[in-house]
Amino acid sequence: MNPFINLGIREDIVNAISELGFENPTPIQEQSIPVLLTGSNDFVGLAQTGTGKTAAFGLPLLELLDFEENYPQALVLCPTRELCLQITNDINNYSKKMGNVNVVAVYGGASISDQLRQIRRGVQIVVATPGRMLDIINRKAIDFTKVKFVVLDEADEMLNMGFQEDIDSILSTTPDTKKTWLFSATMPAEVRRIAKKYMNEPFELTMGTKNTGNANIEHEYYIVRARDKYAAFKRIVDFNPDIFGIVFCRTKIETQDIAESLMKDGYNADSLHGDLSQQQRDKVMKRYRERNLQLLIATDVAARGIDVNDVTHVINYSLPDEVENYTHRSGRTARAGKTGVSISIINAKELGKIRQIERGLGKKFVKAEIPTGFDVCEKQLFSIVHKIHDVEVNEQQIEQYLPRIMEEYKDLSKEDFIKRFASIEFNRFLDYYKNAPDLNAPVEEGRYDRERGERGERAPRGEGGKSEYTRLFINLGSVDEFNRGDLLGYICNNGKISGRTVGKIDVKGVYSFFEVPNAEAEAVINNFKGVDFKGREVRIEISGEGTSTTRSGGGERREGGYRGGERREGGGGYNRSGGGDRRDGGNRGGGNPSNAGFRDFSGKRREDRPERKRRF
Ligand code: AMP
Numbered sequence: 222m223n224p225f226i227n228l229g230i231r232e233d234i235v236n237a238i239s240e241l242g243f244e245n246p247t248p249i250q251e252q253s254i255p256v257l258l259t260g261s262n263d264f265v266g267l268a269q270t271g272t273g274k275t276a277a278f279g280l281p282l283l284e285l286l287d288f289e290e291n292y293p294q295a296l297v298l299c300p301t302r303e304l305c306l307q308i309t310n311d312i313n314n315y316s317k318k319m320g321n322v323n324v325v326a327v328y329g330g331a332s333i334s335d336q337l338r339q340i341r342r343g344v345q346i347v348v349a350t351p352g353r354m355l356d357i358i359n360r361k362a363i364d365f366t367k368v369k370f371v372v373l374d375e376a377d378e379m380l381n382m383g384f385q386e387d388i389d390s391i392l393s394t395t396p397d398t399k400k401t402w403l404f405s406a407t408m409p410a411e412v413r414r415i416a417k418k419y420m421n422e423p424f425e426l427t428m429g430t431k432n433t434g435n436a437n438i439e440h441e442y443y444i445v446r447a448r449d450k451y452a453a454f455k456r457i458v459d460f461n462p463d464i465f466g467i468v469f470c471r472t473k474i475e476t477q478d479i480a481e482s483l484m485k486d487g488y489n490a491d492s493l494h495g496d497l498s499q500q501q502r503d504k505v506m507k508r509y510r511e512r513n514l515q516l517l518i519a520t521d522v523a524a525r526g527i528d529v530n531d532v533t534h535v536i537n538y539s540l541p542d543e544v545e546n547y548t549h550r551s552g553r554t555a556r557a558g559k560t561g562v563s564i565s566i567i568n569a570k571e572l573g574k575i576r577q578i579e580r581g582l583g584k585k586f587v588k589a590e591i592p593t594g595f596d597v598c599e600k601q602l603f604s605i606v607h608k609i610h611d612v613e614v615n616e617q618q619i620e621q622y623l624p625r626i627m628e629e630y631k632d633l634s635k636e637d638f639i640k641r642f643a644s645i646e647f648n649r650f651l652d653y654y655k656n657a658p659d660l661n662a663p664v665e666e667g668r669y670d671r672e673r674g675e676r677g678e679r680a681p682r683g684e685g686g687k688s689e690y691t692r693l694f695i696n697l698g699s700v701d702e703f704n705r706g707d708l709l710g711y712i713c714n715n716g717k718i719s720g721r722t723v724g725k726i727d728v729k730g731v732y733s734f735f736e737v738p739n740a741e742a743e744a745v746i747n748n749f750k751g752v753d754f755k756g757r758e759v760r761i762e763i764s765g766e767g768t769s770t771t772r773s774g775g776g777e778r779r780e781g782g783y784r785g786g787e788r789r790e791g792g793g794g795y796n797r798s799g800g801g802d803r804r805d806g807g808n809r810g811g812g813n814p815s816n817a818g819f820r821d822f823s824g825k826r827r828e829d830r831p832e833r834k835r836r837f
Pocket residue numbers: 241242243244245246247250269270271272273274275276528530556557
């Protein structure tokens with residue numbers, strides 16, 4: 222039987238949500254729907270955005286209201302116009318096989334007379350932002366005296382935005398007998414207070430721990446010098462060719478500045494902030510939703526209520542002041558059960574803030590290293606390799622050209638051909654990044670993290686900074702779709718080692734490094750004997766001199782075989798420390814690899830084309 226039927230949802234609704242792809246309830250739906258369906262409880266649900274909250278309250282509302290009557294029976298208050306429209310749309314979708322369900326969206330910045338007309342026609346569910354709702358109440362254009370349910374969605378956001386008084390006034394027009402359901406991603410004292418004020422022994426449901434971000438989000442931070450921040454940011458973006466991200470800045474000016482620089486440098490980026498008109502904001506959001514934009518640069522306020530699935534990365538270009546804001550920012554990724562990464566680019570002085578956020582979230586952040594130019598090239602190369610492999614061929618169109626193409630390539634072996642094809646794009650990135658400097662800021666060893674022994678940055682152990690850890694090489698990496706978390710799990714399972722004892726993990730393109738205590742290294746290597754990954758033998762070897770040193774110790778020996786040289790030490794083609802003539806640091810205006818048209822296969826440089834659309 223369909224699990225939603227088991228939860229008590231009727232068949233016509235289940236049929237409608239099946240069409241939306243809801244096969245199984247999300248955890249919050251599973252736990253809240255049976256409680257809310259009784260209709261007799263106040264309710265507090267602590268849940269992140271993207272967890273399926275809307276259906277968690279929307280489906281019970283559709284079960285509990287009397288749709289033969291045409292007066293307001295439920296009021297849903299939410300912080301933003303975007304969310305208001307989203308909720309209205311969702312409820313309309315859930316109820317599309319029911320008769321006479323009337324939902325009205327009431328929000329500012331749109332014609333009030335249309336909204337009044339819809340209200341006059343008769344509605345059962347009003348979804349509203351507080352300001353416009355109050356306006357309509359003050360015009361005596363709506364009667365809430367028979368409201369049975371009030372939902373306060375994203376309550377913390379509404380309070381952050383200063384809607385406390387409006388909410389008070391609105392709720393004073395509803396009867397005492399109504400039930401109040403409150404949803405919030407975080408539970409600051411103000412939300413506690415309104416829960417106490419409006420509710421009677423509410424049923425409380427906490428998904429995860431309080432103020433905790435979504436478990437599917439990996440939190441990373443990078444330490445860079447202030448002057449290298451923009452270059453480091455771009456490198457992170459280049460290292461993630463399929464990024465679909467939201468970049469948070471603290472001020473409107475910074476937002477605009479970064480967006481403009483990115484656009485100049487050939488990225489598909491645009492800004493979203495409070496100085497834009499509603500129409501401009503809608504336009505930017507439409508482009509982002511449709512993925513014509515790859516990076517959305519936003520302020521906290523402007524990004525509230527953004528509800529776009531599949532955001533792969535949230536980047537904190539500037540850290541927020543409040544832990545709660547960090548939770549909201551990072552909650553824009555890893556929606557609907559997906560995974561996501563929240564990245565913070567900081568300077569060494571801001572480490573204290575990271576620790577504060579870690580404490581607030583109860584979650585450890587991973588210190589990551591800004592990829593080297595070579596890492597970026599490698600990543601981009603394999604991105605192309607994958608794209609070539611997976612590209613959809615238009616047989617009909619290409620067929621007419623095939624004889625000429627074949628003729629042109631007839632003297633090339635398959636291997637030669639592949640090498641040349643991949644090199645068309647690869648060479649450009651190589652060219653750009655050949656003298657790329659190291660952008661990681663030197664952090665005084667142990668000054669901040671000596672005692673923490675965290676996975677990202679290991680403080681010196683033992684005498685003279687020599688590690689008691691062995692650095693191992695493994696021939697699996699990001700091209701095998703491993704991130705740090707996945708690789709840790711894989712190492713623990715196959716190497717038969719506890720995750721707690723595994724040290725720094727450095728995921729590269731086709732290989733990675735990880736640290737294990739010296740005493741366990743041999744056992745891990747042995748345990749991996751005979752293990753294969755998708756038919757490929759997994760190889761573990763001791764890297765370098767056998768023991769790792771800390772970052773300041775340097776001296777990492779890289780795999781010459783994969784890299785064609787020891788770039789770290791400046792041999793081979795890539796000289797990290799060599800300074801060079803083309804620092805991407807102060808080079809906002811040009812010389813960007815994205816300008817090289819890396820992501821499309823047209824073979825034209827960006828200068829030849831006005832705009833690069835749809836990078837993926
Ligand atoms: P929400 O937290 O309500 O904004 O939901 C986040 C996303 O998850 C939306 O795109 C929903 O359509 C989707 N969603 C909600 N519930 C389910 C479910 N049971 N199965 C699949 N997707 C869902």
